[in-house]
Structures are given as structure tokens and as C-alpha cells.
Amino acid sequence: MPRWSRRNWMLGAAGLGAAKLGLAGPGWGAGAWAQGAAEFPNKPIRVVVPSPPGGPPDLILRAILPRLTATLGQPVVMDNRAGGGGLVGTAFVARQPADGYTWLFTTASHTNIVPFNDNVSYDPVRDFTHVTLAAQNFGxxxxxxxxxxxxxxxxxxxxxxxxxxxxxxxxxxxxxxxxxxxxxxxxxxxxxxxxxxxxxxxxxxxxxxxxxxxxxxxxxxxxxxxxxxxxxxxxxxTGSKRWKGMPDTPTMDEAGLPGFEVVNWFGLWMPAGAPPAVVRKVQAAVAAAVGEPEVKAQFDTLGLEGVAMPPDDFARFVADQARIAQEIGRRVNAAPKP
Structure with a gap:
């Protein structure tokens, strides 16, 4: 029986090459990367949310979008594209140019729903550039x-x-x-x-x-x-620590399931092949935004905490989440149906 621990749910698999994880793309040499980052952005940026308005991704983005706009010097605009449990908007982003001007902001469903759907037109690991983990809940x-x-x-x-x-x-x-x-x-x-x-x-x-x-x-x-x-x-x-709203309620680990930690997380992606220098610039802007006291206070009321993760770490994290989701999917799909 596999051990579902913080290490294998939250921390990441063996490293994968940059090309495989969408961290590099054709036509972007070192000089072009540097130039692209220096010029980026020179027009508005669209953030696709593949779920209806009013959900947690919306609330998180509304807290940080004004700060991203101020830092990057161009409007960063939300675009809700709901449908298919998130598949429609996510597939749309995967097809966009990898120029850094179209982002995807969504939840752990990015990796977790794929094994349970037969009509997925993208790979959550290979078809995206993994920018940053932005927030997670307390479980x-x-x-x-x-x-x-x-x-x-x-x-x-x-x-x-x-x-x-x-x-x-x-x-x-x-x-x-x-x-x-x-x-x-x-x-x-x-x-x-x-x-x-x-x-x-x-x-x-x-x-x-x-x-x-x-x-x-x-x-x-x-x-x-x-x-x-x-x-x-x-x-x-289900988180790694107690939530202050229910201070007398133990974690699953404390309740007798050692290492149990499953949280809902929220991340930012671009289409595969986005220039690394642009990715780093955006990740730094997100990290600064979620670290601001006002944003921390807003997140706290939502039961969230900001977690800015560097692109390489986030890529490994997403690959690991996808692997675990596949394992759960295989076991669920193989189980006898009532």
C-alpha cells in the first residue's frame, strides 16, 4: 500500500529536463530571452480562469491583480472561461502563443481531474510553462x-x-x-x-x-x-497544521494517519515554451504581491496562505501532483463499480 505523505503529495518528483517541462522553446536564445524580459510587457496581459466568477481563484486574483499591474506596468486582466470542469479554459491557454501575454490561473484540479476525463486535449505537465505556486488552503x-x-x-x-x-x-x-x-x-x-x-x-x-x-x-x-x-x-x-478557525480540530496526521496532507492549491501557468526570463519576471511579481501585508490579511480571511514557489520547484511540484493523481485514477477506475 503506498504511503501518502507530505513528501510524496506536496514536495515533488525527480527532476525533469527544461524542455520536457515547457521551460524552454525554439527560437529563444540567451540574448533573445534577456531582450524579451527587458521589453516585457509592452501590452495588456490576459489571465484565464477556467471556472465561473466568484470562486476562490477569482478572489485570489482580485487581491493581487492591482499589484501585478503596478509592478509590471501593464494591465493584467482576468478572463473567466468556464466549462468542462476547467478543461475548456485550460485547453484554450495551451493553444495560445508562448509569449508571456496569456496566463492560466487555476486550482489543483489542473492535475487532479485529468485521470478522470476521457476528453482532455492537453497534458498538464508538458503543455505548459510552470510559473509559480501562488497560494494554498489549510486543507x-x-x-x-x-x-x-x-x-x-x-x-x-x-x-x-x-x-x-x-x-x-x-x-x-x-x-x-x-x-x-x-x-x-x-x-x-x-x-x-x-x-x-x-x-x-x-x-x-x-x-x-x-x-x-x-x-x-x-x-x-x-x-x-x-x-x-x-x-x-x-x-x-487535511492540512499539515491546525486551522485557527477550528483550533480544537486535529490534523489528519494528529488524528492517526501519519504524513497525511492534502490541500487545495492555486498556481499560475503559461503555454509551453514561454521565455524563462519572462517567467522569472512574472514569478517575482507574484511573489511580491502575495507577500504584501494587505494581501496576507485578505488571504487569511479566506483560509489561505500565500506560497510563492520558484518556477523550477513548481515544475517538479506539478509533475509530482500529476503522478499521484494518475495513481489515484488508476486505482479508482480499477475498483469494482457498485
């Missing part, structure tokens, strides 16, 4: 309906082992932040917990509150209101 909250006779992760696991296939969890979409931690938990514990598919978080939360499913991995901000009202019980947080 999802594992919440259960009060009727579930478990007050800890250990008790929940014991219950699942006594009655294989009886417990159910809400799945707001394969590869999403509700699906991945549940499958990691099942792998670590060797339990059989039935996945119940939903069209989104709101629908799954409604059914959990009504007792039609037993458990759900949901964003901490959503969980908090229902935990405080007594409508749901929180057993753990």
Missing part, C-alpha cells in the same frame, strides 16, 4: 453527520472496517478537493467507503446536512458554520 475539513457513531478519525476508520461499503462520502467531482482526500484516506486505511457523486459542493453539503450521506471533505470556511451550529461534526483537517 479540507472531514465532517460527518451527527448520526454517524464516530467522534474521531480512528473511530470512523474502525466503523468503516466493521461494515465495508456501508459508509458513504460526498464526491463533488472526480479529482476535486472533496474526492482526492477521501481516496487517499481509503488507501492509507484499507477501507471501503462508497463514493456518492454530486454536481458540486452545495449539493453534497445539502445531502450531508440531511443525513443522506455520512461524510464529506469540504472547505473549512463552509464547514465552520455548520460545525458551530451543531449540524455537522468535524473530525480532522
Amino acid at each position: 479540507q475539513a472531514l465532517v460527518v453527520h451527527p448520526a454517524v457513531p464516530a467522534r474521531s478519525v480512528a473511530e470512523l476508520v474502525a466503523l468503516a472496517k466493521r461494515e465495508p461499503g456501508k459508509l458513504t462520502y460526498g464526491n463533488a467531482g472526480n479529482g476535486t478537493a472533496s474526492h482526492i482526500p477521501a481516496e487517499v484516506m481509503k488507501t492509507m486505511t484499507g477501507t471501503d467507503i462508497l463514493s456518492v457523486p454530486y454536481r458540486g459542493v452545495a449539493e453534497a453539503t445539502t445531502d450531508l446536512l440531511a443525513g443522506r450521506i455520512d461524510m464529506f471533505f469540504v472547505g473549512t470556511q463552509i464547514a465552520l458554520q455548520h460545525v458551530q451550529s451543531g449540524a455537522l461534526r468535524a473530525l480532522a483537517i
